[in-house]
Amino acid sequence: MKYEYKEDGISVDIKFTVKHVLSRELQQYFEKITELTVSHFDSTPLFKDALLSLGSDSALQPLVPYFRYSVADDVIMMLTSVLSSSKIFFAYNG
Numbered sequence: 001m002k003y004e005y006k007e008d009g010i011s012v013d014i015k016f017t018v019k020h021v022l023s024r025e026l027q028q029y030f031e032k033i034t035e036l037t038v039s040h041f042d043s044t045p046l047f048k049d050a051l052l053s054l055g056s057d058s059a060l061q062p063l064v065p066y067f068r069y070s071v072a073d074d075v076i077m078m079l080t081s082v083l084s085s086s087k088i089f090f091a092y093n094g
Contacts, residue, residue: 033054
């Protein structure tokens with residue numbers, strides 16, 4: 001769905017997000033892969049295969065936004081943890 005908005009003679013296209021209904025199998029796949037990312041994913045061939053299939057299997061494409069948000073949340077949590085630790089370290093050693 002697309003909506004065109006004009007203000008001051010400037011045309012702006014607004015695209016609404018598409019909501020996906022995930023099947024139970026896709027939900028299980030997402031849960032398994034996110035579980036692998038938290039654990040030692042670098043030594044797991046299953047994780048590498050899952051990334052390859054995510055890039056090539058069109059049936060898994062609805063999961064891409066969910067993985068993106070999951071990774072972004074994990075990065076934010078890690079950065080928050082690192083920044084909190086560094087503040088404590090500098091306050092103690094400062």
